[in-house]
Amino acid sequence: MVRCMRLTGVILSLLLFVANQATAAEQNTQPGDVRIIIDISGSMKDTDPQNLRRPALNLLVELLPDNSRAGVWTFGRYVNMLVPLDTVNASWRRNAKAKSSEINSAGLNTNLVDALDKALWQMAPDSGYQHTVILLTDGRIDMDKSGGDPTTKVNSAERQRLIKEVLPKYIEAGAKIHTLALSNAADLETLQQIAMETDGLFLQANTADDLMPAFLKAFDRAVPAEQVPLTNNHFDIDSSIEEFTALIFRGTSGRETQLISPSGAVITQAVADNQDNVRWHHDLNFDLITVSGPEAGEWSVDADVDPDNRVQILSDLKLSVSGVPANLFSGAPIDMNIALVNEGEVVTEPAVLQLTDISMQVTAPDGRTGSKLLSDPENLPPEGVFRETMSRLSMPGEYRIEVNAIGRTFQRRQVLTAVLAEPLKVETEPFPDQQRVLITVTPQGDSIDTGLSRIIAKIASPDGSSVIQNMEYSAPDQKWVLDLTNEKGDGRYEITINIRGVSQGGKTFKSKPEAIVVDFPLQGVVTAPIDVAPPIQTEPMAEPVAPVVETENEVEAQLPPEEVDAQVPPQLPIPEPVVPDLADKYAEQTEVEVVEEDEGIAWWIYLLLGITNLAIVGGAGYWWFSRKKAGSASEAERVVPANLDLGELDDADLEAGDFDDFETDGEEEIPAGGRAPTSMGSDTNINVAADDFAIDPEDGADNTEDGDDWGEFDAEDELKKADDDDKDPFGDDDDPLNKG
Template structure:
């Protein structure tokens, strides 16, 4: 069963905002675009949220105590934004985080937003600054983790310590956004808002959206092509409303600044509305309504290969909608997006068909498999029926790599032949590549429970898999790997056999690939586990990691397959036509010189030489006698 992570969906968000007011902001943000960005954030927060604001430079100042995001609070946020300045000499990030983390309401989802254009700078002494930064990394971040506080960071300007701000976000489970200009602050704040406090909205198609009768409040965010090119709104009755004409309309509030228009309308007219302006992917139509789309939130920081079960469900006055005549006509889909690009799209249903688990329960179930490159992504859920439309969006960050890595190695160590075999390959937690724990029955024990005679130890090449966890992400002794080894049926080339000797022969193979199940409890940051024997087979490991993270959440990760090549001998191959026969001959036991055989050979050679000499002499005598006889005759 995969972990279902729904903390954020069940608890109201609480957001503590930390704004850098150091003197360097005069150059980074000369027109104080931090002000409209903060107003935007305050106006977008749902009523269930809480917000508090701190300014920091050489000191930390609480300028708005944490309170519910009511209409009165949003007015206070506007007033607080007007106080943003750039006049303090230093940038004390560690103290700012410490102060803002001191107090939280009970039962809220804890988030911080940290905006800075600099680095840890509390003194003219470089050594003092380095010590303060190290204290931040070693002391403050672990406290934030244990308090379940996610810190989302925005680096404003190229001079910001992006590496530090990214690490703060990474280690606390937040997202990091780089805003290369003050104008980009609006979109940066929007990304953070949609990560920390996602809320109901209406789907936009060509800047058009449909408002139903249940909508109590409508908030429209429309970005401009150019800062001086205003947007306007077309209402369902055909009226064209601009910022200027909206001032005479009851229940309308229009904030035009920072290259965007933010319009809030109480009791909006039902029907089709249209934004007359740029078709920007960051345009939004957010609503307050009793007919809500509840989606199981995902962590704001995930890892490549992570698998997450989630659910979409409609509620009316906080009561789940389960009537089949309504749920069966809803067209629901969930998408993973990066900007305009759709990474994956999953159609949903409540009929019990895949991916739904139980039909007719009002829940639209699905599973996310996240395997994307590093970056900020969006989970967008949409539900449409003949009478209403809803959408819900949450941003999350994909980490650059998984918090676990695998590396195959070959070691040569003395091993008794009686201690080798498949049982070693399934060694439990804490076992090294060459250990067979007492409670594991070795595979080489025969059917009668009798162990063969122990063979003296010798050096044997052994393949091992080295597993390394990131201790800043994964909690020690809280992670488990389940999977299997799959080793090929046929050996590879002239290979080292299961006892480690490179003798140039082919070890007979079984009928099919060898499969071994494994279960490893990773109780060390780095540990090794053995690869199955014999070592002349290519093997591949596949499995899943289930772990508890330092951010106090569980994770299930589909691991990428790990291939381990066979150990192939470098000795030259035999040219004998029957390699097996040559191998068997080479294995015969060696003895001392056979003197009897040597003597017999020597005697035989002597006899051959003597007989040859006698024959030569006889032949020579006959020839001379013939010559003398012929001479006398002549």
């Protein structure tokens, strides 16, 4: 019955996918509609003393593609449409750059809610545009004229209006809001919630100097631009490229920026003024040079090297990357789809794909990087779409995901930023005198609907049994609580938590923090925390506690021996470093293990029952086939029917049941107690330095071993997920791979 219910869910999801594929394809070809909302309150005098908001706006104005639509709003106490919403062209750009000089810091309040409300003008799901908002502020909702206390009734009412009235209109229009917090004085919780509710990106610029890079990250999400790799200020332009735009940041040296063509021609700002095919924008700290009909070959830039330098191109040949959400959650897998697209069609020709290297590099919040080659000339995807899954990301902060496609005659590049910011915090507190450990999950602020959210814990005991239970929400403490004791005897207990969160605005998310390991009997409390480095993050979601309550170390093999010695407690085994083996990077690596649920039934009984059932089903099938064959032996040929009739489904087949959301989302296994997960196999890592982390192995698209089948979430959640995917069957509304 359980399998029937799962099959029903799969069939329904597939039908929804097919029915909405054409609609998603149409949406993904729509031009962008970008609305920029800028805070001009008085506090900006301190957080942006150089008024870098002006050049940041000019940068976006120049990068916006022709025929998209854009507008600019400013807000303090009042909201002003600084640049009217209109089609982007040369005239609109000139007006927008002229108006940027009017950006100041004279506002008396922070009317953020009204600014978002007014920016809804002409925004609708059937407008023919893909809507995006980039919101910059350094403060919090402040419409109280008596001193700006955020707890006053006026400001509280404004916040409720934001959540209950304004944001639902953006969600209905399918609009994403990317929020930029300038300084820690901003209302980070509200800006994070705005971004999460609308599938937008939340970024924090700690100083005004961080403002420009933050705007670029938001722009890459709002209007994904095709790029070519820029290495040491050199880049290749192929004959299919109609135009390129080079963004070059100037350093403190004051060095003049120059472009050098493949034939050796030098282009400066003075030269560009006399050339019809070159547009040069010179601003406070950057140059933006657009060249139409460029010469094919290797170009170079004579200027300071800067990590934010880039070259955007206009070409029919694109590198499409989808499936990377703006908001990440611990343990939730990222299913990426990567393809070359030429004139709107996915490239499937083996002659092209065999000569193209597609690789990915991920940079974690702490600066560590991991690289992986995704393409294999001997194993090409028949539909031309390369699929990759990343899992076990758990370190809070920004992740930079760069994908490169290097062919014989072309190069393409895509860079996306994603942020992991957990709305819930997992903590442990041991009580040695009572031989118990208190595990709590606490909402970070009031953005979580505690009545609809569910926290489920799986406890694996030292006797080999396991139990799954809901964590109870304590209203007085405003947290979910699990009181762990050694009722199954002394030894190692492993607690894995699954979170199904619901925000106050109705946005659902799933999270799976790192497993918690507790050894009974508890020996006492040690004030010094244990610093154990997991594969991709340097700190666990749960705060460090006594040695008997540890965050599971998943991949000591990825660290040099001296780092392992320094970070791993003496009682934990230290595996030998694994040397990457490129020849076996596509070999099978996932080791399947069956986790026994409950105690009292040995594993061999399950095996015997399985063999018996298989024999019965196989025998019945053989009898039916033999009888069928005998009844039709007189036929000269067998005719294959054009359509396969599955027959009618009865009510039992359609009965709603429980689905494992993490399993259907490709979630990785829950490891058995005492064994590290296998999803971080190091023999697939390419050019990984000692401080780098590993990207999941090639077979990481499905890291389940015991199925992680808890049956914890309702079927309605699975159907809602399928309905949410209607906008983009590949998991990203900006995915142009529908035609493939």
